[in-house]
Amino acid sequence: MTFPYKFKKIFVHREAREDEITRRILNAFPQLPVEEVPSEAAFLDIVGAVPLTEGKKYLWLSRYKGNFIKYCPGATGTSRHYRCCNYLVINEATNCPIECSYCFLQGYVTNPAMTIYTNYQKIQEELQQLSAANPGRIVRIGTGELTDSLALDPIVRLSHKLAATVAELPNIVLEMKTKTNHIDHLLEMAYRKMVVSWSVNPAWIVQKVEHKAAPLEQRLAAMRKVNDAGFMIGLHFDPIIYYKNWREGYRELIAALAEVIDGSRIAWISMGSFRTPPPLKENIRLRFPKTPILAGEQIRGKDGKMRYIKPLRLEMYRTIYQYLKEAFGDPYVYFCMESLDLWKAVLGKAPANSGEVDYYFARHVHRQFPEFQFPEPEPARYQQPIWHAPGEATALWQAPVEFVGLNTTPTGEAQ
Numbered sequence: 015m016t017f018p019y020k021f022k023k024i025f026v027h028r029e030a031r032e033d034e035i036t037r038r039i040l041n042a043f044p045q046l047p048v049e050e051v052p053s054e055a056a057f058l059d060i061v062g063a064v065p066l067t068e069g070k071k072y073l074w075l076s077r078y079k080g081n082f083i084k085y086c087p088g089a090t091g092t093s094r095h096y097r098c099c100n101y102l103v104i105n106e107a108t109n110c111p112i113e114c115s116y117c118f119l120q121g122y123v124t125n126p127a128m129t130i131y132t133n134y135q136k137i138q139e140e141l142q143q144l145s146a147a148n149p150g151r152i153v154r155i156g157t158g159e160l161t162d163s164l165a166l167d168p169i170v171r172l173s174h175k176l177a178a179t180v181a182e183l184p185n186i187v188l189e190m191k192t193k194t195n196h197i198d199h200l201l202e203m204a205y206r207k208m209v210v211s212w213s214v215n216p217a218w219i220v221q222k223v224e225h226k227a228a229p230l231e232q233r234l235a236a237m238r239k240v241n242d243a244g245f246m247i248g249l250h251f252d253p254i255i256y257y258k259n260w261r262e263g264y265r266e267l268i269a270a271l272a273e274v275i276d277g278s279r280i281a282w283i284s285m286g287s288f289r290t291p292p293p294l295k296e297n298i299r300l301r302f303p304k305t306p307i308l309a310g311e312q313i314r315g316k317d318g319k320m321r322y323i324k325p326l327r328l329e330m331y332r333t334i335y336q337y338l339k340e341a342f343g344d345p346y347v348y349f350c351m352e353s354l355d356l357w358k359a360v361l362g363k364a365p366a367n368s369g370e371v372d373y374y375f376a377r378h379v380h381r382q383f384p385e386f387q388f389p390e391p392e393p394a395r396y397q398q399p400i401w402h403a404p405g406e407a408t409a410l411w412q413a414p415v416e417f418v419g420l421n422t423t424p425t426g427e428a429q
């Protein structure tokens with residue numbers, strides 16, 4: 015397959031040179047020069063200071079030394095003000111060959127290269143520990159927090175390794191998120207217990223803003239294949255972007271999605287409006303001076319990020335949610351980093367805390383996908399922190415908000 019990304023050179027950490035992922039990448043790009051370096055410091059001396067656009071043209075293959083599995087930054091950073099959902103992330107790579115104008119990585123990464131960690135066995139071990147430490151509790155976890163899960167996966171094939179691991183773990187729901195159409199290699203797997211998710215936006219936004227991502231028609235064709243093959247599907251309306259014809263754009267987008275996806279295969283749909291920490295906005299202006307995404311009045315939210323003013327967010331969410339209900343019946347929709355009053359105004363539910371949101375997810379996937387035999391959720395389990403390893407003294411993450419117990423009469427019982 016051909017990729018729309020152009021790389022110039024591959025750097026390999028000495029200790030990663032014999033790793034399977036390294037071999038795969040070297041075989042896939044035989045024309046690229048390869049340099050072996052003795053340490054990360056030596057690599058950063060060469061590439062660390064180049065600008066991001068240039069840095070993305072270098073592949074850096076090394077082993078990750080810390081824990082791959084972490085709490086979603088939204089939960090640890092913003093859940094005092096916004097309802098989060100107890101999602102975990104796997105940082106299997108850092109940086110992304112796609113170039114979305116709004117990408118938060120532009121203000122986040124300190125190493126500009128496309129970094130791929132080659133010691134995937136450590137991720138498999140961590141998943142096994144995570145499953146054992148939280149028996150009976152459904153834990154949702156995804157790759158692609160700091161990259162696109164499938165951009166290079168046809169070469170790297172982390173999906174195959176992780177799907178095989180998760181197939182043996184009753185309580186882990188694995189999600190891979192993408193803006194590509196790189197799914198043919200997923201269809202070759204024997205496993206289907208995976209949520210394949212797409213970040214979606216109207217065709218006009220895709221064309222103007224999501225550079226090097228798959229055009230919408232190609233994503234739709236990929237969704238149809240994944241749907242028909244029996245995977246679970248996730249949709250992320252995030253970031254929702256305001257532009258002149260946004261109503262029409264989102265209406266047409268959702269109608270097109272309904273043509274290719276069966277509502278019963280949808281694990282979840284998220285909505286989140288475009289938001290930026292102020293320094294990121296400056297980076298966007300510098301890197302994409304003609305981008306249309308900086309239109310729309312924004313104010314600073316309680317977490318310091320700039321967001322559209324609340325009446326505009328409310329109008330956009332309500333409109334899109336209405337289209338989704340018309341297209342898919344009663345899909346499981348949640349907000350990413352949104353305030354409780356908007357949860358209530360749009361979705362009609364006011365979850366008491368992250369644990370309650372987490373429980374709703376668990377209940378939904380358990381009911382919706384009996385073929386994967388997820389454990390039946392017990393509400394009390396979701397009031398606990400998520401543990402990382404059996405017997406560890408500290409939780410993977412300790413809730414920054416006080417757990418007040420599950421609201422026994424949540425307004426969200428409707429879904």
Ligand code: SF4
Pocket residue numbers: 109110111112113114116117118119160161162193
């Ligand atoms: S696909 Fe995701 S990680 Fe990649 S550039 Fe776009 S927003 Fe950033």
